[in-house]
Amino acid sequence: xxxxxxxxxxxxIADITADTFExxxxxxxxxxxxxxxxxxxxxxxxxxxxxxxxxxxxxxIPPIAIGEVMRSFGVGEVVESKNPAFPVxxxxxxxxxxxxxVLGGADMQVxxxxxxxxxxxxxxxxxxxxxxVGLFEVLRPKAGETLVVSxxxxxxxxxxxxxxxAEGLRVxxxxxxxxxxxxxxxxxxxxxxxxxxSANLAEQLAEAAPxxxxxxxxxxxxxxxxxxxxxxxxxxxxxxCGMIADYNREVPAPGPSWVDINLKALRVxxxxxxxxxxxxxxxxxxxxxxxxxxxxxxxxxxxxxxxxAIEGVNLxxxxxxxxxxxxxx
Amino acid sequence: xxxxxxxxxxxxIADITADTFExxxxxxxxxxxxxxxxxxxxxxxxxxxxxxxxxxxxxxIPPIAIGEVMRSFGVGEVVESKNPAFPVxxxxxxxxxxxxxVLGGADMQVxxxxxxxxxxxxxxxxxxxxxxVGLFEVLRPKAGETLVVSxxxxxxxxxxxxxxxAEGLRVxxxxxxxxxxxxxxxxxxxxxxxxxxSANLAEQLAEAAPxxxxxxxxxxxxxxxxxxxxxxxxxxxxxxCGMIADYNREVPAPGPSWVDINLKALRVxxxxxxxxxxxxxxxxxxxxxxxxxxxxxxxxxxxxxxxxAIEGVNLxxxxxxxxxxxxxx
Numbered sequence: 005x006x007x008x009x010x011x012x013x014x015x016x017i018a019d020i021t022a023d024t025f026e027x028x029x030x031x032x033x034x035x036x037x038x039x040x041x042x043x044x045x046x047x048x049x050x051x052x053x054x055x056x057x058x059x060x061x062x063x064x065i066p067p068i069a070i071g072e073v074m075r076s077f078g079v080g081e082v083v084e085s086k087n088p089a090f091p092v093x094x095x096x097x098x099x100x101x102x103x104x105x106v107l108g109g110a111d112m113q114v115x116x117x118x119x120x121x122x123x124x125x126x127x128x129x130x131x132x133x134x135x136x137v138g139l140f141e142v143l144r145p146k147a148g149e150t151l152v153v154s155x156x157x158x159x160x161x162x163x164x165x166x167x168x169x170a171e172g173l174r175v176x177x178x179x180x181x182x183x184x185x186x187x188x189x190x191x192x193x194x195x196x197x198x199x200x201x202s203a204n205l206a207e208q209l210a211e212a213a214p215x216x217x218x219x220x221x222x223x224x225x226x227x228x229x230x231x232x233x234x235x236x237x238x239x240x241x242x243x244x245c246g247m248i249a250d251y252n253r254e255v256p257a258p259g260p261s262w263v264d265i266n267l268k269a270l271r272v273x274x275x276x277x278x279x280x281x282x283x284x285x286x287x288x289x290x291x292x293x294x295x296x297x298x299x300x301x302x303x304x305x306x307x308x309x310x311x312x313a314i315e316g317v318n319l320x321x322x323x324x325x326x327x328x329x330x331x332x333x
Numbered sequence: 334x335x336x337x338x339x340x341x342x343x344x345x346i347a348d349i350t351a352d353t354f355e356x357x358x359x360x361x362x363x364x365x366x367x368x369x370x371x372x373x374x375x376x377x378x379x380x381x382x383x384x385x386x387x388x389x390x391x392x393x394i395p396p397i398a399i400g401e402v403m404r405s406f407g408v409g410e411v412v413e414s415k416n417p418a419f420p421v422x423x424x425x426x427x428x429x430x431x432x433x434x435v436l437g438g439a440d441m442q443v444x445x446x447x448x449x450x451x452x453x454x455x456x457x458x459x460x461x462x463x464x465x466v467g468l469f470e471v472l473r474p475k476a477g478e479t480l481v482v483s484x485x486x487x488x489x490x491x492x493x494x495x496x497x498x499a500e501g502l503r504v505x506x507x508x509x510x511x512x513x514x515x516x517x518x519x520x521x522x523x524x525x526x527x528x529x530x531s532a533n534l535a536e537q538l539a540e541a542a543p544x545x546x547x548x549x550x551x552x553x554x555x556x557x558x559x560x561x562x563x564x565x566x567x568x569x570x571x572x573x574c575g576m577i578a579d580y581n582r583e584v585p586a587p588g589p590s591w592v593d594i595n596l597k598a599l600r601v602x603x604x605x606x607x608x609x610x611x612x613x614x615x616x617x618x619x620x621x622x623x624x625x626x627x628x629x630x631x632x633x634x635x636x637x638x639x640x641x642a643i644e645g646v647n648l649x650x651x652x653x654x655x656x657x658x659x660x661x662x
Contacts, residue, residue, distance in 0.1 A: 055596060063596050064567065225591060238393065244595040251592075258587035262554060263580075265588075265603035266573040267384060267392050272601040274594035 005032045008310055009103035012068045012075075015057055018252050019321070024057070025074060025102075025314050032084075032105050040085035040108040044100050046121050047078040049313060049329040050130065050159075051223075051320050052276075054251035064276045074102035074313075077130055079121055082108065090114065097129055102313055104333055126159060126302035126328040127295060128288055130277060134245060135163035136287035137280045142243040142273050143219050147172030150213050152232050155223030156197060157184035159328035160245060163291075163300065164221045165194050170299040173219070176212045178205070178228055180323035187326075192301055205231045216240075225249040225257070233260040236270055244274040252321055303327035334361045337639055338432035341397045341404075344386055347581050348650070353386070354403060354431075354643050361434050369419040369437040373409035373429050375450050378642060378658040379459065379488075380552075380649050381605075383580035393605045403431040403642075406459055408450055411437065419443065426458055431642055433662055455488060455631035455657040456624060457617055459606060463574060464492035465616035466609045471572040471602050472548050476501030479542050481561050484552030485526060486513035488657035489574060492620075492629065493550045494523050499628040502548070505541045507534070507557055509652035516655075521630055534560045545569075554578040554586065562589040565599055573603035581650055632656035 006029050013026045032041060056075055059067045068075050078100030082090050090096060090108055098112035115124060125131075138160070139145060151168045155161040156177025165175045165188065177188045177197040185197035196212040198205060209217075209231060216237035222229065226249030236242070250256040265272060294300040305327040307316045312331055319325040335358050342355045361370060385404055388396045397404050407429030411419050419425060419437055427441035444453060454460075467489070468474060480497045484490040485506025494504045494517065506517045506526040514526035525541040527534060538546075538560060545566035551558065555578030565571070579585040594601060623629040634656040636645045641660055648654040 060596065062567070062593065064598070222591065229591065238391070244591045247590075247592045247595055250590060256590035256592045259589055259591045259594075260587065261576075261579060261585035262551065262558065262573045262588045262601070262603070263576045263585045264391065265601060266576055267389065267603070267605060269393070269604050269608060270602070272591070272594060273599070274591070274596070275598050276596060279598060 005105070006030070007032060007104040009073050009101070010310065010313065011071055011073055012057065013070060015059060015067075015070070016252070017254055020054065020057070020252070020318055022314055027311060027314075030103070033107060035084060035086045038087050040082050040087045040090040042080040042096055042100065042106045042108050042112070043083045044078045044080040044104060044106055044333050046080075046125060047076050047100060047102060047310075047313060047331040047333065048125050048130065049076065049307075049317050049320060049331065051246050051248045051251065053317065054248075054321070064278055075099065076101055077125075078106075079115070079124060080106065097124060102310065104310060122302065122304040122328075122330075123295065125330055126304055127163065127291055127300060131159035131328060132163055132291045133280065133284055133287045134160045134277045135167060136290060137275060137277065137283055138221055138243045138245045139164055139167055140290075141280070141283065142275055143221065143241050145171055145173055145219055148174075149218035150174040150176065150215060151219040151221065152176045152178065152209070152213065152217050152235075153221040153223065154178045154228050154232070155246065155248060156188055156194070157326070158223060159302075161221070161223050162188070162192060162302065162327075166192050166300050167294060168219075169193050169195075170294060170297075174213075176209070176217075178224075178232075184326070187303075200228055206234075209235055221245060223248060230260055233264070236264070236268060238268045240268060240270050242270065242272045244272065248321060305329050307331045309333065334434070335359070336361060336433040338402050338430070339639065339642065340400055340402055341386065342399060344388060344396075344399070345581070346583055349383065349386070349581070349647055351643055356640060356643075359432070362436060364413060364415045367416050369411050369414035369416045371409040371425055371429065371435045371437050371441070372412045373407045373433060373435055373662050375409075375454060376405050376407040376429060376431060376639075376642060376660040376662065377454050377459065378405065378636075378646050378649060378660065380575050380577045380580065382646065383577075383650070393607055404428065405430055405642075406454075407435075408444070408453060409435065426453060431639065433639060451631065451633040451657075451659075452624065454659055455633055456492065456620055456629060460488035460657060461492055461620045462609065462613055462616045463489045463606045464496060465619060466604060466606065466612055467550055467572045467574045468493055468496055469619075470609070470612065471604055472550065472570045474500055474502055474548055477503075478547035479503040479505065479544060480548040480550065481505045481507065481538070481542065481546050481564075482550040482552065483507045483557050483561070484575065484577060485517055485523070486510075486655070487552060490550070490552050491517070491521060491631065491656075495521050495629050496623060497548075498522050498524075499623055499626075503542075505538070505546075507553075507561075513655070516632075529557055535563075538564055550574060552577060559589055562593070565593070565597060567597045569597060569599050571599065571601045573601065577650060634658050636660045638662065
């Protein structure tokens with residue numbers, strides 16, 4: 005059977021462009037014992053993809069090889085199987101790649117059919133695990149503290165803010181449009197949302213966090229970073245979860261001076277989610293609890309058709325996505 | 334009784350200059366019940382003094398007020414007392430300031446007479462506590478790891494390196510002269526010492542740390558910072574203990590991009606010693622153990638006479654001190 009896939013053919017220097025990828029037609033393999041074939045229904049587009057394209061010897065996973073199918077997470081259904089653990093009809097989640105059909109891999113998990121696919125991809129899988137690890141394992145928030153999250157309307161940021169609200173923190177979100185800010189304040193219950201594009205961020209932040217910032221969940225980098233950094237309280241904690249603003253730059257912008265890290269006894273700590281898959285069961289338990297109590301809402305920005313990923317992935321970097329970016333196949 | 338003191342009269346913008354201070358003559362007070370008078374014998378000059386001069390609302394302690402006696406630690410002898418806990422003849426250590434006589438304060442501690450004053454001031458007091466907290470509380474080293482320390486020949490850096498050696502780490506020191514580097518390698522047993530002024534630091538560091546750097550103890554800031562930062566291994570830890578190169582700058586230099594903090598899951602954590610005085614008993618116990626086993630050596634750079642502090646304090650910032658800087662009164 006023939007199917008369409010998108011391969012990665014040219015490492016971008018700065019922005020991802022159409023010639024980064026190539027649309028190809030492939031043939032499904034004949035299954036050996038233990039193998040199974042998945043028809044992908046939904047692909048996840050995530051900012052981390054940009055870092056997987058980079059040939060950075062220090063990165064946490066090998067870069068995507070030239071000519072390989074573009075790497076991504078996704079959900080699909082088993083359509084052919086020689087593996088009893090993954091019978092035909094089972095719904096699976098895992099590393100799929102930009103392809104209509106995928107040979108099932110060891111990392112795939114069977115997931116129940118009755119969960120909405122958006123809940124699965126927006127909350128219970130990578131975004132939820134990322135938000136959980138950054139907030140609870142790295143930042144260790146205390147009720148009453150003030151938290152700022154950048155990329156607040158993104159898949160991770162929106163969960164971080166809602167979980168922090170549920171834990172009794174004052175939550176300030178920074179996002180890139182008035183519409184996103186309204187969503188954060190009116191729908192998700194953030195105490196304040198600031199549109200960094202239209203407002204004087206430093207002034208707005210000083211007003212929104214009159215007692216300073218205890219916790220900063222960093223998703224974006226860029227000029228927001230320095231402004232929030234300057235408002236940090238003594239013993240403040242920062243987690244560097246993402247640096248969207250810098251992923252597309254050939255040379256990343258410098259960070260803040262370490263003088264205040266010294267004098268204010270700050271902790272700045274990064275993480276990448278592949279190091280924390282062992283926390284997934286606990287994260288799913290905690291996130292399910294929030295969902296059941298109605299403390300977490302989510303929204304998906306759904307593109308249609310495999311090829312829509314090629315242009316669509318840039319929505320993550322220009323900030324035009326409204327919610328978790330998905331492709332429905 | 335009249336005595337000489339040096340007051341702080343002008344906040345420096347960049348370098349500390351002679352007009353930062355004023356030599357004054359004061360009168361010893363008539364003691365009230367509970368008070369005691371200390372004749373200072375040795376004053377400690379420390380890089381942190383530069384930060385105490387700054388009117389930084391975010392700093393960990395209030396800045397030195399204009400007109401106040403310059404703040405410092407020191408050792409002295411009680412010469413008059415209306416406090417039985419501090420009898421005449423007792424040797425004390427604590428906040429003294431730049432003055433020949435000091436009214437005893439609540440922070441002062443009685444210390445035994447039989448300890449050499451250099452061991453007290455170079456190892457067991459602030460430098461030792463600082464090295465102990467940074468290394469064991471913040472960085473949590475493991476045998477076999479590679480540690481880099483900047484300001485390696487300084488009072489804190491030299492202790493950090495020796496303690497790390499005693500704990501089984503590979504230790505690389507960065508210092509500012511060939512003489513200091515020889516001292517670190519030949520006398521203190523560092524695996525390597527690099528003179529950042531004469532060598533190509535990046536090349537030398539790559540050669541000295543072929544498997545990368547796991548731990549960086551930051552005392553200096555400046556261009557060393559970026560070079561070491563780029564060699565950090567995944568899950569590396571950095572403690573920001575001091576930023577000597579930046580204390581005298583009006584606007585501190587930017588730090589490294591946070592992209593690698595994210596991708597390499599680094600932790601960068603600052604501390605100031607005033608938050609950790611509760612660890613002093615444990616630190617003294619640990620440091621005394623190293624001293625008894627001959628695992629820690631030290632050297633003091635001793636200036637003579639109160640006024641020598643005025644010019645002498647700058648030795649800390651141009652790096653011309655050889656060992657812990659003290660003033661003998």
